[in-house]
Amino acid sequence: MDTQKELRLRCWIDIDGERFFGPGRAQLLHHIDKEGSISKAAKAMGMSYKKAWSMVDDMNQKGQKPYVNLHKGGNKGGGAELTETGKMVLEFFQKLMVELNSTVKKKEKEFLDLI
Amino acid sequence: MDTQKELRLRCWIDIDGERFFGPGRAQLLHHIDKEGSISKAAKAMGMSYKKAWSMVDDMNQKGQKPYVNLHKGGNKGGGAELTETGKMVLEFFQKLMVELNSTVKKKEKEFLDLI
Numbered sequence: 001m002d003t004q005k006e007l008r009l010r011c012w013i014d015i016d017g018e019r020f021f022g023p024g025r026a027q028l029l030h031h032i033d034k035e036g037s038i039s040k041a042a043k044a045m046g047m048s049y050k051k052a053w054s055m056v057d058d059m060n061q062k063g064q065k066p067y068v069n070l071h072k073g074g075n076k077g078g079g080a081e082l083t084e085t086g087k088m089v090l091e092f093f094q095k096l097m098v099e100l101n102s103t104v105k106k107k108e109k110e111f112l113d114l115i
Numbered sequence: 116m117d118t119q120k121e122l123r124l125r126c127w128i129d130i131d132g133e134r135f136f137g138p139g140r141a142q143l144l145h146h147i148d149k150e151g152s153i154s155k156a157a158k159a160m161g162m163s164y165k166k167a168w169s170m171v172d173d174m175n176q177k178g179q180k181p182y183v184n185l186h187k188g189g190n191k192g193g194g195a196e197l198t199e200t201g202k203m204v205l206e207f208f209q210k211l212m213v214e215l216n217s218t219v220k221k222k223e224k225e226f227l228d229l230i
Contacts, residue, residue, distance in 0.1 A: 003177075006129045011219070013230055014121045021230065062118075063230060085229065092226050096219075103214055104126070111207050114200065115128055115136065115178060 005112045009104050011097060015062055021089070023097075028055055029082060029090045032068060038080045056080070063089070120227045124219050126212060130177055136204070138212075143170055144197060144205045147183060153195045171195070178204070 012022030031041035042052035060066040067086030071078040082090065127137030146156035157167035175181040182201030186193040197205065 004129075004131050005135075008127055008129055009215070010125045012123055013227070014119075014123055015230075016119050020120075088229050092222075092229060096222055096226065099218055099222075100124070100215055103218060104211075107207075107211055107214075111211065112128070114203050114207060115130075 005115055007104055007108045007111060009100055011093075011100060020062060021059070021093070025055055025059060026090055026093045026097075028052060029059075029067065029086055032056070032080050033082050033087070033090070036079050036081060038068075038070075041080075059086075120230055122219055122223045122226060124215055126208075126215060135177060136174070136208070140170055140174060141205055141208045141212075143167060144174075144182065144201055147171070147195050148197050148202070148205070151194050151196060153183075153185075156195075174201075 010023065013020050027045060028041055028047075031044045032038060035041045035044060038052050038056060039049050042049045045052070056068045056070075060068060063085065065085040066083055067089060068080050069083055070080050125138065128135050142160060143156055143162075146159045147153060150156045150159060153167050153171060154164050157164045160167070171183045171185075175183060178200065180200040181198055182204060183195050184198055185195050
């Protein structure tokens, strides 16, 4: 029987022992950046608006500066865009993941052949 | 208020989409190697013997070769030791974690200062 083996990796940031920022929030920031609205970003991720909004609110509250600017007006609170901090956090996380994944990729075959 | 931020990393192996080997099993192999018995290894990890035994059994079943040799006799099944495969898997995992953690450590301060 053919089994499928995969070497997996996850990286995230805890604040005071609680998960604060990881792949899910990075993806949400990415979609907000692309779509310019929380509701469209939520839709793109198959997530409720309420859940996406509360993730944004948590990042804006706990980050040392807000990550997302919310524009008032229109249905569901108008548009949204990443702040400079939000952009830098997203970019840093994406670059770190690329670097970590490249280490994993280099080792993957040799390791999985042992397993 | 002083908040404590931490960049965290986890790496594991899936077989057919299910978690097969990660930090917990690596730690168990490490303790079996050190203690020479599943019951002592379980104790060192604060884990029940039954749980540790079933983890070993799963590794021995699903790995392409057994990871742990079990010696019969005595209470709770006698001694246990890593096979060559078990040693190689453990060593590879530990080395990979060292390498990934060194990438994380290099980036950690810069990233956490942004967060």
